[in-house]
Amino acid sequence: MSVLRMDSVYGGYGGADILCGVSLEIGPGEIIAVIGPNGAGKSTAMKAVFGLAKVRQGSIHFMDKNITGLAADRVVQQGISYVPQVDNVFPSLSVEENLDMGAFLRKDDFSAQKRKIYELFPPLAERRTQSAGTLSGGQRQMVAMGRALMLDPKLLLLDEPTAGLSPRYMDQIFAIVRDINSLGISIMMVEQNARQALGLAHRGYVLATGANRFSDTGANLLANEEVARMFLGG
Amino acid sequence: MVTEVLQLIIYGVIYGSIVALGAVGVSLTFGVLRFANFAHGDLMTFGAYMVLAAYVGFALPMWLSVIVALAMTASLAVLIDQTLFRRFRRANPMILLISSFGVGLMVRSLVQIIWGGSTQVYDPGIQFPYQFWGLRIRPDHLIILGGTLVLVVVLHLFLQKTRMGKAMRAMADNPDLARISGINTDRVIIWTWIMGASLAAAAGYFLALDSRLQPDMGWFILLPVFAAAILGGIGKPYGAIAGGFIIGITEELSTLILSPAYKPAVAFALMVAILIFRPTGIFKGAR
Numbered sequence: 001m002s003v004l005r006m007d008s009v010y011g012g013y014g015g016a017d018i019l020c021g022v023s024l025e026i027g028p029g030e031i032i033a034v035i036g037p038n039g040a041g042k043s044t045a046m047k048a049v050f051g052l053a054k055v056r057q058g059s060i061h062f063m064d065k066n067i068t069g070l071a072a073d074r075v076v077q078q079g080i081s082y083v084p085q086v087d088n089v090f091p092s093l094s095v096e097e098n099l100d101m102g103a104f105l106r107k108d109d110f111s112a113q114k115r116k117i118y119e120l121f122p123p124l125a126e127r128r129t130q131s132a133g134t135l136s137g138g139q140r141q142m143v144a145m146g147r148a149l150m151l152d153p154k155l156l157l158l159d160e161p162t163a164g165l166s167p168r169y170m171d172q173i174f175a176i177v178r179d180i181n182s183l184g185i186s187i188m189m190v191e192q193n194a195r196q197a198l199g200l201a202h203r204g205y206v207l208a209t210g211a212n213r214f215s216d217t218g219a220n221l222l223a224n225e226e227v228a229r230m231f232l233g234g
Numbered sequence: 235m236v237t238e239v240l241q242l243i244i245y246g247v248i249y250g251s252i253v254a255l256g257a258v259g260v261s262l263t264f265g266v267l268r269f270a271n272f273a274h275g276d277l278m279t280f281g282a283y284m285v286l287a288a289y290v291g292f293a294l295p296m297w298l299s300v301i302v303a304l305a306m307t308a309s310l311a312v313l314i315d316q317t318l319f320r321r322f323r324r325a326n327p328m329i330l331l332i333s334s335f336g337v338g339l340m341v342r343s344l345v346q347i348i349w350g351g352s353t354q355v356y357d358p359g360i361q362f363p364y365q366f367w368g369l370r371i372r373p374d375h376l377i378i379l380g381g382t383l384v385l386v387v388v389l390h391l392f393l394q395k396t397r398m399g400k401a402m403r404a405m406a407d408n409p410d411l412a413r414i415s416g417i418n419t420d421r422v423i424i425w426t427w428i429m430g431a432s433l434a435a436a437a438g439y440f441l442a443l444d445s446r447l448q449p450d451m452g453w454f455i456l457l458p459v460f461a462a463a464i465l466g467g468i469g470k471p472y473g474a475i476a477g478g479f480i481i482g483i484t485e486e487l488s489t490l491i492l493s494p495a496y497k498p499a500v501a502f503a504l505m506v507a508i509l510i511f512r513p514t515g516i517f518k519g520a521r
Contacts, residue, residue: 050414076416084414090407093400101404104397105416147415 001064003028003155003186004049004080009058011048017056018044020210026155031177031187033201033218035194035231041210042190043085046157049188050082051075062155077105081148085159088144091133095124098132098143102150110150117146120179138169145176149185156180158189162196174200194232198222206231237368242486248375248444250482251382255437256455257462257474258389259430265406265469266426267319269330273338274434275452275459276345281307281435282442282451283345289356296356300439304432310341311431312424338453346449353446378440385436386475389429393471398425406469457498458485461505467515476517480504 191197466473
């Protein structure tokens with residue numbers, strides 16, 4: 001059984017289709033990297049999964065349940081969490097309150113989950129009461145990921161988690177992605193830093209102009225000459 | 235001279251309390267729903283008249299009348315939201331603004347139809363002010379100051395300590411992220427109206443205590459209320475409270491050099507100045 005399956009999805013934001021037949025699959029415990037040039041529809045594909053972009057044709061299944069066209073607030077209830085690329089924290093709320101908001105749907109005691117997240121992101125533990133708007137880019141990314149993990153999702157969607165970060169933070173975030181994955185959470189990651197992303201991912205998909213171009217294991221895509229020439233900058 | 239200035243500051247704090255409570259409501263609804271609610275002043279009027287209905291009409295004790303008025307005004311606001319504003323959630327904020335203008339007219343007219351256009355009071359007769367160090371303060375003023383203090387503390391605890399209060403701040407920060415985090419934004423909106431309208435009703439009651447009941451009392455105080463909300467950085471409830479006191483004190487002190495008839499103009503001038511020089515409000519915020 002796959003965690004997520006997109007079958008030839010067409011759609012976008014109401015105008016012309018941005019996605020022109022995207023298919024992909026994520027197995028249990030897998031990290032999937034989606035790469036490709038700007039405007040290839042990578043982020044849109046992710047937003048289609050989360051109900052933020054319209055699916056005109058095709059289907060999306062999560063744990064064998066059809067979630068095509070489900071609104072975002074319902075998708076999150078199914079066990080998928082999404083970390084947008086920008087504006088992904090509540091700036092005037094403290095780090096702790098940001099995590100609390102991630103757990104809004106939970107009626108049970110989630111203090112254990114919060115402890116787990118502070119263990120995963122030690123810099124956040126020291127800054128619990130600091131407002132998220134005053135944190136550095138890398139720390140904000142940690143808050144955003146922490147918030148998304150509060151519901152203990154089965155699948156985490158990361159939209160360019162390292163965009164705009166310094167190389168030091170970039171490595172740290174990739175390491176954290178691996179840590180999160182080792183907790184048994186499947187991850188779909190859209191990335192511009194394609195080499196590192198493919199190095200980390202179990203499998204990768206290369207999108208171009210809204211459709212699949214290549215899909216293989218991360219290692220094979222890195223070794224593929226055509227992919228390297230066209231999408232990895234030689 | 236010192237006594238005179240101190241006396242004006244006392245009046246300013248009293249008037250400022252009323253403006254502040256109104257401005258918090260405007261700021262909350264703006265923060266969460268992203269539109270300037272022109273019916274807010276008329277919610278204040280409605281609250282003041284609901285106190286009258288309970289206190290004079292049903293002869294309830296005053297404290298109970300105020301609680302009834304808060305509940306009725308909150309219910310009216312939620313009813314208006316669910317029947318009208320709800321349809322415009324994704325519409326241009328200008329459409330919401332204009333429709334709130336219409337709602338204000340309707341509420342004001344409703345008050346006028348039921349209670350008539352003439353001025354009324356809760357308790358007829360003259361209150362003798364307390365005197366101390368040459369300063370005067372009426373018992374009603376102490377109710378206004380004490381009541382405002384209690385409500386501000388309640389609001390603070392609500393925003394900082396409760397799940398719904400935090401969600402309200404989160405939604406004001408970033409509504410899209412609130413939705414994708416699984417926050418039930420419809421419930422947050424309802425609670426925003428409950429809080430905003432209750433504070434409006436309290437402000438209306440205090441305004442009527444300070445002067446008299448009149449169907450257009452809330453409409454006329456809307457300008458200083460908006461000025462206070464903008465001064466504090468619209469969408470920021472704590473800024474709105476500070477803005478209310480600044481407006482109140484400035485208006486009262488202005489009577490030292492200007493005719494009291496110009497008081498509303500002072501609020502307006504402050505609002506224009508803030509919009510020109512510090513459009514995000516006097517307090518530094520995250521955004």
